[in-house]
Amino acid sequence: xxxxxxxxxxxxxxxxxxxxxxxxxxxxxxxxxxxxxxxxxxxxxxxxxxxxxxxxxxxxxxxxxxxxxxxxxxxxxxxxxxxxxxxxxxxxxxxxxxxxxxxxxxxxxxxxxxxxxxxxxxxxxxxxxxxxxxxxxxxxxxxxxxxxxxxxxxxxxxxxxxxxxxxxxxxxxxxxxxxxx
Amino acid sequence: xxxxxxxxxxxxxxxxxxxxxxxxxxxxxxxxxxxxxxxxxxxxxxxxxxxxxxxxxxxxxxxxxxxxxxxxxxxxxxxxxxxxxxxxxxxxxxxxxxxxxxxxxxxxxxxxxxxxxxxxxxxxxxxxxxxxxxxxxxxxxxxxxxxxxxxxxxxxxxxxxxxxxxxxxxxxxxxxxxxxxxxxxxxxxxxxxxxxxxxxxxxxxxxxxxxxxxxxxxxxxxxxxxxxxxxxxxxxxxxxxxxxxxxxxxxxxxxxxxxxxxxxxxxxxxxxxxxxxxxxxxxxxxxxxxxxxxxxxxxxxxxxxxxxxxxxxxxxxx
Numbered sequence: 332x333x334x335x336x337x338x339x340x341x342x343x344x345x346x347x348x349x350x351x352x353x354x355x356x357x358x359x360x361x362x363x364x365x366x367x368x369x370x371x372x373x374x375x376x377x378x379x380x381x382x383x384x385x386x387x388x389x390x391x392x393x394x395x396x397x398x399x400x401x402x403x404x405x406x407x408x409x410x411x412x413x414x415x416x417x418x419x420x421x422x423x424x425x426x427x428x429x430x431x432x433x434x435x436x437x438x439x440x441x442x443x444x445x446x447x448x449x450x451x452x453x454x455x456x457x458x459x460x461x462x463x464x465x466x467x468x469x470x471x472x473x474x475x476x477x478x479x480x481x482x483x484x485x486x487x488x489x490x491x492x493x494x495x496x497x498x499x500x501x502x503x504x505x506x507x508x509x510x511x512x
Numbered sequence: 513x514x515x516x517x518x519x520x521x522x523x524x525x526x527x528x529x530x531x532x533x534x535x536x537x538x539x540x541x542x543x544x545x546x547x548x549x550x551x552x553x554x555x556x557x558x559x560x561x562x563x564x565x566x567x568x569x570x571x572x573x574x575x576x577x578x579x580x581x582x583x584x585x586x587x588x589x590x591x592x593x594x595x596x597x598x599x600x601x602x603x604x605x606x607x608x609x610x611x612x613x614x615x616x617x618x619x620x621x622x623x624x625x626x627x628x629x630x631x632x633x634x635x636x637x638x639x640x641x642x643x644x645x646x647x648x649x650x651x652x653x654x655x656x657x658x659x660x661x662x663x664x665x666x667x668x669x670x671x672x673x674x675x676x677x678x679x680x681x682x683x684x685x686x687x688x689x690x691x692x693x694x695x696x697x698x699x700x701x702x703x704x705x706x707x708x709x710x711x712x713x714x715x716x717x718x719x720x721x722x723x724x725x726x727x728x729x730x731x732x733x734x735x736x737x738x739x740x741x742x743x744x745x746x747x748x749x750x751x752x753x754x755x756x757x758x759x760x761x762x763x764x765x766x767x768x769x770x771x772x773x774x775x776x777x778x779x780x781x782x783x784x785x786x787x788x789x790x791x792x793x794x795x796x797x798x799x800x801x802x803x804x805x806x807x808x809x810x811x812x813x814x815x816x817x818x819x820x821x822x823x824x825x826x827x828x829x830x
Contacts, residue, residue, distance in 0.1 A: 391613075394681065394683070394684060397800075397801075416800075417800055417801075419801075422801075425798075425800075425801035425802075426681060426683070426801055426802040426803070426804060427683070427800060427801060427802065428539075428540060428683060428795055428799060428800055428801065428802045429566050429683050429684050430539045430540035430541060430562060430566050430567075430795075431540040431799055431800030431801075432800075433540070433562065433566070434540045434541055434800075435800070458684060461686050461688060461689070462684050462686050463561075463565045463686065464565060464566055464684070467561065
């Protein structure tokens, strides 16, 4: 099962609905996701500029990787109308370079902490505290760093995609119709 | 110092200076030499922050790590009488790295916890490898070492619960990491230079040493203690960095001969240079991403090791 984007999730749900005679339920789930996508589009529509977003995925015991537009969270950022600062042609995650992060100046940082959240959150907090590079970023200065945890968020899409998209959409564009901060 | 040694010292020191300058210039925001100069003389605070907070700690960390790994390799080769005996090949670093992961489940983000577990892992592995039945055959030592190393890197992948292999890198290293980790290690490097004559003694047979009143066992324990101290310091800070300890001492041996009083300091300089080159390439070739230094060294070190084995008939140091 490939669940690295919302579109692929919808495809899988439709297929499974067909396979297990649960078409009505499948349709209902997809309607929910579509509605969330539409709301996110509207929220992002009138914004003067796209917010720049950095997606980080914490790895237990080591460091972190950057989620590109090909990762599931990266896909949610696209649907929410954000601009991922780490784009890739084919990779889901890349090992980011500190200087490149500093240069990209993300407005929002999403930290995915799906595996062993307690440990990974502590790791992130430690890194953000000790490495002075983070303090130079608009996202950190304006307190727009968000922790993404289960059950709403995971490395691949799950049935809470609609909730996940709504949350990210609100983090990216907290004030609709006006300037974002 | 012979002419030949003086020549190679000069070459390597020159290479080091040039590489440090290049490493200061390249990155996500490339700088010219005059921009670097301007930043350091206080005319450009933004570039100064990039240089002093991101590039410089990383350069210093990779220089010291490279020196530590190369010296650990040289001493381990002397102690085991085997020119392939490098802590990363023998599994010393992988066991340490695995124990760090396990420890981090219980004691998240404690540096000294990491160091202690890297040390314990290294010591246990060396105790096992120095058992008599393994030491008798040099190929047996290497094969068992490689197997330990593979086994524990497998365990590590299993326990980190990720299909993505967590890669280690010098990225994000700060001055406080650099200082806490490496200043202590400089003592180890100094000790290595002081003890390098001992490494020469081990070329004699145990009986010969005994008649001179020197205990081969004591020398071996001291040298291997230093090997663990140096290699676990790097493991605790940046994870397993393979092959430096094999490539560098063997090239140095080829360049200047078999005297450890030259091999150790020259390996130190060349190891520092090689790791800085590898890390600088790693952080610039695929921007905005990075290639882990371990990957680069495996790509270079693997073929080198094969060539070394193919060229030599057996791997005991003559």
